Amino acid sequence: xxxxxxxxxxxVLLLVVGIGVFQLTRPPVLHGTLIExxxxxxxxxxxxxxxxxxxSTFRGxxxxxxxxxxxxxxxxxxxxxxxxxxxxxxGEQSRQVQVLxxxxxxxxDTPERVASxxxxxxPDFVGLSGSKxxxxxxxxxxxxxxxxxxxxxxxxxTVDHTATTLVLDEEGRLMLTWPYGLTAQEMLDDxxxxxxxxxxx
Amino acid sequence: xxxxxxxxxxxxxxxxxxxxxxxxQHGSGMPVGNMxxxxxxxxxxxxxxxxxxxxxxxxxxxxxxxxxxxxxxxxLGAWCDAATMTQVHETVMDGDVMRMREVESIEVPAGGMVxxxxxxxxxxxxxxxxxxxxxxxxxxxxxFESAGEVTVSFVVMSR
Numbered sequence: 001x002x003x004x005x006x007x008x009x010x011x012v013l014l015l016v017v018g019i020g021v022f023q024l025t026r027p028p029v030l031h032g033t034l035i036e037x038x039x040x041x042x043x044x045x046x047x048x049x050x051x052x053x054x055x056s057t058f059r060g061x062x063x064x065x066x067x068x069x070x071x072x073x074x075x076x077x078x079x080x081x082x083x084x085x086x087x088x089x090x091g092e093q094s095r096q097v098q099v100l101x102x103x104x105x106x107x108x109d110t111p112e113r114v115a116s117x118x119x120x121x122x123p124d125f126v127g128l129s130g131s132k133x134x135x136x137x138x139x140x141x142x143x144x145x146x147x148x149x150x151x152x153x154x155x156x157x158t159v160d161h162t163a164t165t166l167v168l169d170e171e172g173r174l175m176l177t178w179p180y181g182l183t184a185q186e187m188l189d190d191x192x193x194x195x196x197x198x199x200x201x
Numbered sequence: 202x203x204x205x206x207x208x209x210x211x212x213x214x215x216x217x218x219x220x221x222x223x224x225x226q227h228g229s230g231m232p233v234g235n236m237x238x239x240x241x242x243x244x245x246x247x248x249x250x251x252x253x254x255x256x257x258x259x260x261x262x263x264x265x266x267x268x269x270x271x272x273x274x275x276x277l278g279a280w281c282d283a284a285t286m287t288q289v290h291e292t293v294m295d296g297d298v299m300r301m302r303e304v305e306s307i308e309v310p311a312g313g314m315v316x317x318x319x320x321x322x323x324x325x326x327x328x329x330x331x332x333x334x335x336x337x338x339x340x341x342x343x344x345f346e347s348a349g350e351v352t353v354s355f356v357v358m359s360r
Binding site (some may be wrong): 070071072073074075077078080081113116117120121145152154156158159160161162163164179180181 | 252253254255257258259260261286288290292294295297298299300301302303319320323325326327328360
């Protein structure tokens with residue numbers, strides 16, 4: 001073998017190994033916005049179809065929290081479908097993740113209605129409803145805006161709401177937010193980083 | 202340089218190793234087929250579809266409109282058999298806040314097209330009269346300024 005070739009091949013090998021090491025050791029890039037330090041959230045309790053549910057019930061698991069309403073035909077289903085895909089991709093690991101859907105339309109969204117809406121997405125998604133006072137308190141704690149608009153002449157109304165998805169660590173602290181518009185793959189990437197970090201603690 | 206091909210191979214290997222994430226787009230609209238499901242004059246309607254939903258729920262309807270004519274066309278309203286009430290809405294992101302508003306009409310510019318898709322314009326099938334299951338279809342009548350009333354079958358897609 002000629003010497004220049006050996007030198008060249010050696011350089012290429014060095015480059016490949018170098019890039020590999022760099023890729024493995026650099027801090028993971030999150031697609032969402034990391035909240036540092038993670039923000040403690042006061043515990044709350046809302047109604048699910050199967051009875052009252054407290055946030056603290058899910059200590060030890062990463063909680064993905066989304067606020068929406070069941071008459072939302074567009075943005076809410078997109079986010080929920082993304083989450084379903086990400087959870088399916090996680091496989092076994094998805095047991096460490098709990099998706100909660102808080103229905104802000106306290107006028108219409110009963111626990112049964114919310115559960116029926118969610119069943120179209122994933123059997124393990126938990127839907128939560130509450131009175132106006134309860135929903136106001138929970139949305140305030142998370143900095144979520146919502147507004148039930150005045151009904152039209154037929155009694156139909158829309159609800160404006162923050163479309164951001166929130167991620168809470170195993171101690172129930174707000175640690176990451178996902179703006180609307182992230183892809184399912186980006187959510188999956190972030191969940192994998194969050195789960196990897198929590199396993200190391 | 203005798204071993205130029207080695208350089209090429211190494212580069213290909215490196216590039217494929219770096220760019221592994223293709224960022225899957227999930228739940229976005231169906232690609233517009235090559236063929237319109239219906240043509241009325243200069244108006245072409247592509248891929249009418251509605252999302253599955255249970256009785257009493259609200260779901261979204263989507264489609265693409267193409268105008269091959271020299272004058273603008275307008276979608277003025279919609280009525281779907283499966284829904285107690287049908288409205289045409291637009292989703293607007295106002296910072297982080299999602300707002301939905303009923304729109305009076307949607308303009309399809311001359312020689313242009315408009316997509317009714319997630320995150321934008323959509324038809325609201327409100328208070329479904331019965332379950333809408335994936336694979337079924339539902340008839341919707343669309344009212345246009347020039348083309349008049351047109352009835353199209355919307356295919357129901359899974360969520």
